[in-house]
Amino acid sequence: MAVDITRRSFIGATAAVGAAVGLVGSADVAIAREGMSSTSADTKNPEAGGAFDMVVAGSGIAGLATALRAKELGIGRVLVLEKRATFGGTAYVAGGCFAAESVLQKKAGIAVTKDQVFRKCMAYHNWANNARVLRRYVNDSSDMIDWLLDEGVEFDDVESTGLSEQTWHIPVNRMRGLMDTLYARAEEEGVTFAFETSAKQLLMRDGKVAGVVATDDGGRAVQYDAPVVVLCTGGYANNDEMFSAYTGWDPSRWRALGFEGRDGDGIAMGLSANAALHIPGAVMVCGYTVSDYDSFSDPIAIAAAWQPSVWVNENGVRFADESITGNFSAAGAASMTVNDVYSVFDKGYLDMLVNEGLVVGPNNIHAAGTKLEGLFEQIDDAATAGDENVFVADSVDELAEKMGLDPEVLCSTIEEYNAYEDGGDTVFGKDASYCRALTTSPYYAFKMNRTFFTTVGGLKIDEQCRVIDTEGKPIPGLYAGGSDTGGLYGYQYDVLVAAGSQCGWGLVGGRFIAQSALTYLGQDA
Helix, strand or coil, X not given: CCCCCCHHHHHXXXXXXXXXXXXXXXXXXXXXXXXXXXXXXXXXXXXXXXXXXXXXXXXXXXXXXXXXXXXXXXXXXXXXXXXXXXXXXXXHHCCCEECCCCHHHHHHCCCCCHHHHHHHHHHHCCCCCCHXXXXXXXXXXXXXXXXXXXXXXXXXXXXXXXXXXXXXXXXXXXXXXXXXXXXXXXXXXXXXXXXXXXXXXXXXXXXXXXXXXXXXXXXXXXXXXXXXXXXXXCXXXXXXXXXXXXXXXXXXXXXXXXXXXXXXHHHHHHHHCCECEECCCCEEEEEEEECCCCCCCCHHHHHHHHCCCEEECCCCCCCCCHHHHHCHHHHHHHHCCCCCXXXXXXXXXXXXXXXXXXXXXXXXXXXXXXXXXXXXXXHHHHXXXXXXXXXXXXXXXXXXXXXXXXXXXXXXXXXHHHCHHHHCCCCCCCCXXXXXXXXXXXXXXXXXXXXXXXXXXXXXXXXXXXXXXXXXXXXXXXXXCHHHXXXXXXXXXXXXXXXXXXXXXXXXHHHHHHHHHHHHHHHXX
């Protein structure tokens, strides 16, 4: 774990930290500032690493956008520190980015307006997000697309996916293609990259940022002096202690999708400078998966997690309208109301998925009608390997026993559900077209893990992406972007209102940071 902290110190300062950061309740934050900002012994006497005008911690989408735009605006010496061996955070495997009123939308005849998106996002978040941050973000999003086109990024299409606002912009080769282009441009502009080098400690002098101490690939502590530091380390998705403390959820029940290394380093450094937090427990939940199967490519996971059959909880009782799978934020949120989630099928339903195709497309990665070839083979392999999350039985009673559930309850649930095939779900309102009765042996069940892409709560910022302290003032020289920040969202990702908003935030936020830092450096000169 990148953060030097013991579980005892982590849990022990709950009340003090909650009061210090001014959050709604102390239970939201169980992280002592002293523990989070502490550093290992090897940073006590760092080697000199050089002087820069800006140091960016992290080379994900926000870090790349910040560094490239900073160089283009004339900020002379820009260094990007990246703990992994190559650039690109979790956005590298994402699909697309948000924009409103872009040239591409206009060309496609999509009439979504910035005002519409802003109002719907604010309503979705119940005004728990930072309205000024969102407003500036939405306003700049179309200029951001123009900038990307100027940089040489190519786009496939603005997909019409059934999303309410059609804001998703899909680059050629998806976000990987976009980030490859930005990285190449950053190298052309003279951005310095230090890989396998992890930012660990923020340096302050006279109340202003003075640089960072990092650990390089040889384990040596290296000090980089800079009047501007940008925290873009990707949030805390891989830090179980932070995840548990901020969200209140058991991390063993959740699977973080994307790359490793999102250990909360940026948030820790911000806290060391007395930064405030904005809903740090906000997480981009995205439905479910089974065991270690890929939720977007493996047939067993696509069937279990994305198709609207029957979901039951640890008591064998349904708890939601399963057709919400298309809104992965809603599907993930529903899972928070129960302890365990099982997806139940019969052979007839799975035969349909193999021979006729998917009932719904999972998050638009695969279209409805796509045939799940290899599904039964993968189920057989899982059962043969003793996968404890896969159950097959000749009857619902036997299936319940294998699942460890009360057979009488599960049988009653399936019997009640089967009656919905003609008239629709009278409990949760699921449309009858999705209510396919489960009557054909054998029967199948899959115990599912909840999944999330990234954390989307963190350091409190203003509309210039300046990190704000606990007294509501910007910390001079300290900026944050991407998943190290809180404020763009309330408690949930707004997938059906502003699809692609987190990747778009990395890009737009990076532009904000570069412009604000230029002004800051000019004023300090």
